[in-house]
Amino acid sequence: MVNFSNLLQYLALQSPLGSDSTNTTVNLAKMGLTAYTLPALPYAYDALEPHISAQIMELHHAKHHQAYVTNLNKALESHVAAVAHGDVATQIALQQAIKFNGGGHINHSLFWKNLAPAGSAEASLDRARSLVSEIEKTWGGFDQFKTAFSAALLGIQGSGWGWLVREAGNGAGLRIVTTKDQDPVVGADVPIFGVDMWEHAYYIQYLNGKAAYVENIWNIINWKTAEERFTGQSEEKTEL
Amino acid sequence: MSSTLLRTVPALRGALRASGTPKAAGALASTSFVRGKATLPDLPYDYGALEPYISGKIMELHHAKHHQTYVNGLNSALQTIAEAESKGDFTKAATVAPLLNFHGGGHLNHSLFWENLAPASREGGGEPDGALKKAIDTDFGSFDSFRRQMNTALAGIQGSGWAWLVKDKSAGTLGLVTRANQDPVSGPYVPLMGIDAWEHAYYLQYENRKAEYFEAIWNVINWKTVASRFEKA
Numbered sequence: 391m392v393n394f395s396n397l398l399q400y401l402a403l404q405s406p407l408g409s410d411s412t413n414t415t416v417n418l419a420k421m422g423l424t425a426y427t428l429p430a431l432p433y434a435y436d437a438l439e440p441h442i443s444a445q446i447m448e449l450h451h452a453k454h455h456q457a458y459v460t461n462l463n464k465a466l467e468s469h470v471a472a473v474a475h476g477d478v479a480t481q482i483a484l485q486q487a488i489k490f491n492g493g494g495h496i497n498h499s500l501f502w503k504n505l506a507p508a509g510s511a512e513a514s515l516d517r518a519r520s521l522v523s524e525i526e527k528t529w530g531g532f533d534q535f536k537t538a539f540s541a542a543l544l545g546i547q548g549s550g551w552g553w554l555v556r557e558a559g560n561g562a563g564l565r566i567v568t569t570k571d572q573d574p575v576v577g578a579d580v581p582i583f584g585v586d587m588w589e590h591a592y593y594i595q596y597l598n599g600k601a602a603y604v605e606n607i608w609n610i611i612n613w614k615t616a617e618e619r620f621t622g623q624s625e626e627k628t629e630l
Numbered sequence: 631m632s633s634t635l636l637r638t639v640p641a642l643r644g645a646l647r648a649s650g651t652p653k654a655a656g657a658l659a660s661t662s663f664v665r666g667k668a669t670l671p672d673l674p675y676d677y678g679a680l681e682p683y684i685s686g687k688i689m690e691l692h693h694a695k696h697h698q699t700y701v702n703g704l705n706s707a708l709q710t711i712a713e714a715e716s717k718g719d720f721t722k723a724a725t726v727a728p729l730l731n732f733h734g735g736g737h738l739n740h741s742l743f744w745e746n747l748a749p750a751s752r753e754g755g756g757e758p759d760g761a762l763k764k765a766i767d768t769d770f771g772s773f774d775s776f777r778r779q780m781n782t783a784l785a786g787i788q789g790s791g792w793a794w795l796v797k798d799k800s801a802g803t804l805g806l807v808t809r810a811n812q813d814p815v816s817g818p819y820v821p822l823m824g825i826d827a828w829e830h831a832y833y834l835q836y837e838n839r840k841a842e843y844f845e846a847i848w849n850v851i852n853w854k855t856v857a858s859r860f861e862k863a
């Protein structure tokens with residue numbers, strides 16, 4: 391589970407550490423902060439077959455997502471040390487690594503939970519009554535939304551993600567956004583569900599046929615999670 | 631092979647110039663870019679020829695599917711621009727710029743890539759010699775140091791992209807640059823040798839272990855091609 395408030399708490403900590411922190415192996419635990427950990431998948435690696443193969447899921451979760459977590463913790467630890475030493479240049483140099491790996495951790499954590507085995511109760515559109523009604527209002531029909539979302543996914547040039555988001559503020563509506571590489575959805579927009587369009591998300595199974603991956607992903611969207619994020623009932627709301 | 635490149639690369643350069651990228655020297659020497667269509671160049675070796683470093687399956691998909699898609703996308707972008715131009719619809723033409731950059735860059739980058747690779751049993755691998763070796767020693771310290779720097783640059787790419795050994799024409803020195811997605815090398819830089827760091831370039835064989843791919847590919851770098859680009863740059 392991504393605990394974003396820890397990250398914010400950490401970033402707010404700008405004062406140098408105590409006298410015992412002059413060594414460079416400062417770690418997050420010493421800062422009273424929890425290192426990020428790989429969240430367990432809410433289903434087995436093969437649970438999304440035939441739409442996403444077990445081999446893809448295992449590599450994607452145990453290797454790729456783990457690497458984002460590991461590298462996020464490393465970058466944060468280096469940042470802590472740089473703060474302790476008053477080294478502003480290093481703190482600035484680490485921002486991109488924190489953004490990339492932190493974004494990778496947030497995005498994948500959201501992604502796993504907005505997928506569900508095909509045919510399961512969670513994968514049924516019936517579980518997202520209010521969201522679907524808002525989608526129909528916004529796009530003129532669910533199929534029109536699907537077409538628009540799929541086109542946005544296939545239009546991504548390079549690595550990135552496609553998201554359905556609920557905009558913040560008055561008259562908040564739904565919107566499709568794409569983010570490049572591991573950029574997370576930022577600002578007050580609430581991600582409802584996301585689809586990973588990095589090649590590692592589909593290549594072993596679909597090869598260059600990413601349109602087929604996009605078509606099949608509709609069978610495994612977790613509409614229960616999507617509805618909860620849309621209506622603000624998701625626990626993730628405070629944690630993310 | 632080279633005739634295909636000669637036919638398509640000027641077309642690409644002309645097109646990129648139209649989108650605002652500074653033109654490459656010599657691009658105007660060709661008048662073929664208006665009517666010319668980009669075509670997929672033949673590989674200068676068999677799909678399986680780079681094994682065991684790059685599998686035949688990767689090479690086939692990479693060339694016949696991915697590169698072909700960039701060629702198609704480039705031609706389609708050029709056609710849209712030509713139609714918009716004939717109607718005086720420059721707003722429409724301008725909206726195609728990102729597609730032109732992406733597919734045009736993809737065509738150019740892959741065309742350069744295939745030619746700067748060669749089977750390990752032929753020109754592939756080893757180390758450069760002559761003037762190129764001297765320049766690498768001068769600008770990177772040594773060939774080993776250059777290799778390490780290039781692999782560090784490749785590993786640091788966050789997302790899809792390329793790393794290139796380039797000649798900086800204004801400074802007269804060699805350098806390393808990375809480019810996101812399919813952005814082509816341009817400006818004062820002449821691309822001498824590129825390595826594709828998109829996941830499609832290695833995933834079927836190396837999965838998430840991209841550092842192994844970045845190590846392996848040095849066995850199939852065609853230094854003869856790189857040296858001849860260096861001489862012309």
Ligand SMILES: [Fe+2]
Nearest residue numbers: 696826828831
């Ligand atoms: Fe490629």
